[in-house]
Amino acid sequence: MPARVRSVNAGSPEPVPGLKRPSGIHKRPVEVIEVRDPGPKRGGLGSGVVGDAVISRRHHGGTTQAVYAVAREELDWWGEHLGRDLADGMFGENLTTLGLAVDTAEVGERWQVGETLLEVCGPRIPCATFAKHMAERAWVRRFAERGLTGAYLAVLDPGAIRAGDPVEVVHRPGHGLTLPIYFRALMGDRQLAAVLLEAEVLPAAEHAWLLARRS
Template structure:
């Protein structure tokens, strides 16, 4: 069953890290009761590194609540809500269950999955767990990003439901496998590239890889 467990937004701010250093990031989001979702993202939300994050094809970040138990057991910690900087923490929508191009209704808004998330070391630094980043990549439990098709209000108690499954059937998990492990397989790369709804930044990365492969 699809369920919204945590709804979080937040602007970039200076975070104090365990090693005494500081960083400016939008990863530390806070519980939100309601916010308007426009094509640029949630009102009151933002990113610090606009080169690698944000934009209309990456307006909403989603992470599966099911993964929290795994990480807490593995690293012996209790994770805060929205630990991975996601806007929506959900159940029933893991990377293997969700496809690039799937469309979901969340509250009044309509969103479409555009790419799997490429995690960075901001997650490890924020949580103080150096080894969690390579484990996220290894498992493919990265979360994923969405564009907004219809704007509207989203609330903490909003229902979330899948409206359509993309006919290509390429799961976020499969996309992760290609991006992180099968990038030397031209057929696998081209299969992901065939999805028109794929985010442009993700497409550019795979096209570069595919171009290099063709020259070999």
């Protein structure tokens, strides 16, 4: 089956049990989303999806986290292991995909999605908000151990994305540095961090952050 978008998802600020302030993690399917480069994490537009809420702009949003994609197959895997159905958007993703190898994507890989062009920038790091939203025991540890996080994407060519739009991988760098490798480096694997830094494949801000973290 050709890779495609199963649903496009956006959210408004809503309370999360156990947190003092609302969050934009509650994403629900909508008919269409408009995506664009939101600019810098601080001082920019937040989400790359027009009308989508990003509350904590210190950690979320900005050019290299403009759009978040999760494979429906991964939601189904978790649903089976958690013993509950996980709706599209449950992980806070803007794109729920079918038939796309999201979690083996290389850093810098480019996807043509409908009329847009998106670039894979990095993995999702689980946080307290995600854990409260999921309401599952030891969620951050379990998610990190699984290591298949979905993909944060930059918007190279803006436009509209709808459910059913095809997804085509139009560029794969070939360096083999995939999202799970990057995630393990972010989680403290110094050898993998050194490999990523030496390869110079990360966006500039992320390269600088990983370099500082490794020092």
